[in-house]
Amino acid sequence: MRATVLLLGVLLSVLSAAGMAANKTGQVEQRLYRYQSADGAMAISATLTEAAIHAGYQVLDQHGRVLETVAPAPPEEQARRRRELARQEQAKAQARRDGELRRLYAGPGDAERARDRQLQALQLNVDYAENAIQQLNGKQDEEIRKAARAERAGREVPDSVRDAIERYGRQARENREKIKEYQEDMVRVREEFSPIIQRLRDLEAR
Template identity: 35%
Template structure:
């Protein structure tokens, strides 16, 4: 035997609901029956021993025959709510990944440099190495310029003597010009490396000071 559907614009008082159930339903079903409370399309609160499928996603409560709520089923999430939930989950994963990357970078940084002064010494050593390379290249340019002047002087003597400049001299002058151009290009590259090196170490030194609890320093310092 099934209980009759009971509709109400307002929730029943517990004692009233128990009275209604006692009248409509036989005592033999009390131990088995559960009552589903939901709101229909007209806004009425419905209590029944079953719930139509179209109302399940709107949420409902499950009561025993004494009117005690034994379970509350929340409404299904809307498409917009699901989208927001998924976006939040993606953002959480993104933040966790970024945090893991930062933690790994910090660990490696502390493993590489004991403190900011250690990083500063490493920076200075690398800058000095680049300066040495630039000085060597400048020295090569000076030697190439002298060699070029010598070849030009040789070519001028031949022309004054009414003789043609040899292919060897012309080839040597072309080679010297290429080497000088390459040397200047190398110097420009090393100068750019110095700028990038300072920027990279500035980031590391700033982070080391943060990790070691040291006060920040201005760019001028």
């Protein structure tokens, strides 16, 4: 209750001091506000920032004379206000993300289809690499048989055969590495789409 009363007093002071004020002769005087800015410098302005309202400020006349000094808001009220501002900022950020999702996807079903298209493309790459490995293994086996026949006949294994065995083995290993990467990409796609789809479901349920 004490914090609420103090805050009300602060806000009333702001409202009473805001803008112009009439002096004793009836002329309108410009009122200014002096407060400490976020970087620690002293600022003078015709308007007050949120931070200045809670941190305290001085009301000046057009000649720079201090008309009123407004004390800072109580620490508990400042903390509450900071929490409220943080909550508002989080809500704004979530609203921006939701807007982006709605522009990208008509709904959760649309996002699921986009996910499935990516997974299918990656699976095609896996299938292609697996087929390539089978072909490479077959070619390597044939070269190994050539090398075995040459050795049984007491001949030197040709360099071309040795090179082919090494090349087909290397290419098969490279394709196995590609398969591993494609499978990791499939896991990543599922993980990335999971919160997107769930958020779109939540929005649709509302």
